[in-house]
Amino acid sequence: MRDLDETDLEILSLLAADARRPFSEIGERVGLSGPAVSDRITRLKESGIIEGFTVDVDRTKLRAGVPVLIDVELPVGAESADGSDALEAARERARDADAIEHxxxxxxxDLRVYARVEGLNVREWVRGLFDGVAVDDYAVTLVDEFEWTPSIEGVEFALTCAECSNTVDSEGETTRIDGEVYHFCCSSCLSRFRERYQRLEAGA
Incomplete structure (x- = not known):
């Protein structure tokens, strides 16, 4: 298999910014034709680098509420009312709260969360959220603007061998087994993996 070149990385970056960007527009940005871009994206999907396309939803357009940052100070080693670790208990409460996004x-x-809280009494909502959790103190900050822009710029893409976990370079091999794509750093790893897979399948 080949290494990702600068054009591949630029295509990935453009798709990360807008997965519905037309191939012709991507081609203009990277100096390729639309069909050539389509071929590259197909290869990236077949090699498992692109697993799917997602929708990035702006929740501010869907749900009302007051955007806030909440800083929760937790005592080191303290336990919550049910005996669990205070930090883990607070994280669990935050994960389960619909209003909390990050x-x-x-x-x-300590814990920091970003939330959109409906209603005016944010502090009362926070007290109820962490009721029973050992909390030293907390601070609520109203958010004026919020921007979340994950980026793949500058990230080195590296595939990992399914057998030995080493990095797969240009001398590696890629194969499909029962519909799944696997990458290997060498033919020996591919052979070992295939033999073990077949033994497990035979014993199932």
Whole structure:
């Protein structure tokens, strides 16, 4: 299999920004024809680098609410009312809350979340959310603007061998087994993987 070149990376970047971008428009940006872009994208999908296309939904257009950042200070090693670790209990509450969109854990072991809270009494909502969890203190900051722009710019794409976990380079091999695409750093790893797969399948 071949390494990803700069054109592949640029195509991936353009698709990450807008997955519905026409191939002809991508071709104009990378200096290829529309069909040539289509061929490259097909190869990227067949090699497993592109697994699918998703929709990036702007939740601000779908749901009302007050956008806030919530910083939760948690005592180190403390337990919640049910005996579980305070940090894990707080994270679990945050994950289950519909209003919370992003959850972060700081190096100090505290929690920061971004949420869109309906209603005016945000502090009351926070108190109810973490009721029973050992919390030292918390701060609520209203958010004026919010932008979330994940990027693949500058990221090195590397495939991992399904057998030994080494990086797969241009001398590696790719094969499809029972509809799944697997990458291998060498033919020996491919052979070992295939033999083990067949033994497991035979014993199933």
């Amino acid at each position: 959850v972060f854990v700081t190096a100090e072991g």
